[in-house]
Amino acid sequence: MKLRTFAAAAAIAALAVTATGCSGGSGGGSTDAGGKTLTYWASNQGTSLDNDKEVLTPELKKFEEQTGIKVNLEVIGWNDLQTRIQTAVTSGQAPDVLNIGNTWAASLQSTGAFMPFDDAAFTAIGGKDKFVKTAMDTGGIPGEDPTSVPLYGLAYGLYYNKAMFKDAGITPPTTWEEMVAAAKKLTTGDVHGFALAAGSYTENSHFAFINAAQNGAEFFDADGKPTFTSDGIVDGISRYLDLMQTDKVVDPADAQYDNATNAINDFANGKAAMVLSQNNANSSIASQGMAEDAFGVVAFPAPEGGKDIATMVAGINMSIFKNTKNKDSALEFVKFMTSEETQATLDKPFAALPVLAGVTPSFTDNAELAKTFSDIYENKSKPLPLVPAEDQFESTVGKAMNQMFATVASGGTVSKADIKAALTTAQQAVEAAG
C-alpha cells in the first residue's frame, strides 16, 4: 500500500512537472476592443533582453503619446523565437505584431498565419519604396504580397585584429587564399587565426549558403525543389570545413560553440585573429573590452575566380498576425517602427544597417566601418532561398554541418563523399516534409 501511495505521488509529481513545462507558451494577443493596446514580440537585438527593453521602452512611450496606442512589449531570445512563433501560429494565441528573422519570411508566409502587405497596407505604412531594395527582397515569397517588411539590416563581415596583422606584416585579405594564408601565419600556440561558431546550426547554414553561392551553386531550383548535393555546394562546404580540418586555423574546441557570441568573445579576447560576424557584433566586442579602433572589417572573401558574395541578406523583419483584432493600430505601429526617426534612434544601440532607402548608416561612428558594411549589404549580398522550405534548409543542412565539425574536432576526417552523403540525408528530410 505504502508503495502504491508513493508511486501515485511520484506520478502526480511527474505530471505536474510536465504540465508546468508546457505552460510556458504564448503571451496571447490583446483583445482590447478599442484597438488601443497592441502586443509586440521583439527579438533580442541588444546585449541582453533587459537591454532591449531599455532601448525600446522610450520609443514605445513616444508612440503611445503620438497615437494613444499602448504597446505591450515582450522581448524574446533568439533561441526561443522560432518555437514561440510556431506555437503562436498553431494555437492562434499570437501577438499583434512581431519581429521575425528575415530568412524565415517565406517559410512563415506559407503558413498563411500572417497578414499580407497589399497596396493598401503599404500605403498605410508609407509606401514600399521607402525600403532598400535588398532588404525588401527578403519580405516573402517572390511574386506574392510579402508578409513582412524590413526592420533592421545586418550583414556578415570579416573582423580582423589590426595589431596582430600589423605585427605579422600582413594586409587584410581580399581572396579566400590570402585569408587562409594569413590565418595560418597567425595560428600559434593558443592563438588561432580564425574563430567559428562551428556548433551553431544557423551560422553553419548561413556559411554553407555563402560558400556555395561563391561557387555559383543554388540550394533550391526554380520550382523550389532542394538541390543540396550539387558539386558547387559540396565544394563550398568542404572549403569551409577545411578551415578546421586541413588548414587547422580554427581551434577544434569551436565545434562546441553553439552561438555566435562564443566566437566573437574569442576574437575580442585576442584568442583569434579573425572572426566572421554580423555587424551587430560591435556591442559584444566592446563589452569584452576591445576598443573600436583595434579591429577592422573587410568583406568575407571569395576564392579566386569565385563570385563576389560575402553575405546573405541578414536582418530582422516585422510581421502582423492575420488574426489581429487591431489591424489599423498594428499598421500604424509598423509605420512608426520603420520611420526614419525611429530607425535613426534604434540603429545605433542595435548596430543595425538602415533598411530605408537613402539613409546613411548610423550604427557606428566609424565611417570606414559603416561604408564597408553598407557596401557588403548592398553590393555583395544574396538573399537566402526565398522558398517555403527555407527553415528546413537551415535546420537540416546546419545540423549536418554541426555534426561534420564535431567529427573533425574529435579527430575524424570528413571527405567530400561524406559531405555529399550528409547533404543527401538532409535533402531527403526536406523532401519528406514537403
Added chain:
Amino acid sequence: MSAPTALKKSGPAAGAPKRRAGKPRRAGWWLPYALLAPAVVFELVIHVIPMVTGIWMSFLKLTKMFIANWGNAPFIGLKNYQVALDFDSAVGMGLLKSFGITVAFTILVVGLSWGLGMAAAVALQKAFKGRAIFRTLFLIPYALPMYAGVIAWKFMLQKDNGALNHFLFDNLGLPGDKPFWLIGDNAFLSVVIVAIWRLWPFAFLMLMAGLQSVPNDVYEASAVDGAKPLRQWWAITLPMLRPVNMVLVLVMFLWTFNDFNTPFVLFGGSQPPAGDLISFHIYNASFLTWNFGSGAAMSVLLLLFLLVVSGIYLLAMNRRKDNA
C-alpha cells in the same frame, strides 16, 4: 485454476436478490456517478482527448502549410507511417538509428540504476550512525530540479573549462588531449551517465521502502541456518522485493525510453548523432521541419512499441508468479 475463479465470480451475485425490472431506483443512485464524473472528465481532458488527437494527426499531412488551420490538413492515410518505416530513406533510417541508440541507452540506464539503487538500499538497511545523512545525500539528485541538475552536468562536461576534463587532465595528469564529451561519440556515454545520476535515487528509494517490509526474523532464522549475506540477498531479499521490482523496473523502463529532458537540456537544440534519443528525435522531426503529422506517426509507433513491451513484461511476470 479456472474453477475457483468462476465460483468466486458467481458467488456474491448468486446470493444477492435479483432486482426486478421496473422497480423504482433508490434515491441518490446517481451519487456514485457524480462522484466519479470529475475523474472521468479529467481523464478525458488529460489523456484520452490528446491521445486521440495525436492519433488523428498521424493520418494528416500536417506540414507548416496547414498548421495555422489544421482542420484543413488533407487526410493521407498511412503515408506518414510509410515514411517513418521506410528504412531506405533518410527519415526512416534516422528513426531506426535513434531507436537502436535508445534501446542501448535504456538497457544501460535501467540496469545500472537498479544495481546502484539495490546496492545502496542493502548497504543502508542496517541501522548505523550517520545513516540518515547518507539517505538524504543519495536522494539529492532526485530532489533537485531536473533542469538545474542537468545544466550543471552540461557545464562539467565542457571540453576546455569543464570540471571533468579539468579533474582528469589537470589534476590527475592523464596524458593526451582533452576529449569532447558533448559532441561526437562520447555524447552517448555522457547522456547515459547523467540519466543514471538522475534515475538511480528513485530505485534506491523504492527498494529501501520495499526492504522495510521484509521481516527481520527471516534474516535471523536464515543466519541461524548459516546463510551468508549473498545467499540471504538471493534467497530472501530478492524474492521478497519481487512486487516492488516488478513495478520499479517497468516504470524506470518507460521513463528512460521516453526520456526527453536529459538530452534536451544536455545537448541543447542540436543533438549529436550518438545521443539522438527517440523522444528528442521525434521532437526534432516534428518541430524542426514543421511536420507534425509525421511526428505524430512516429509517436504512435513509439506508443505501440512501449505498450507491446510492457504487456509482454507484465504477462511474463504474472506467469512466473503463478508458477512460484
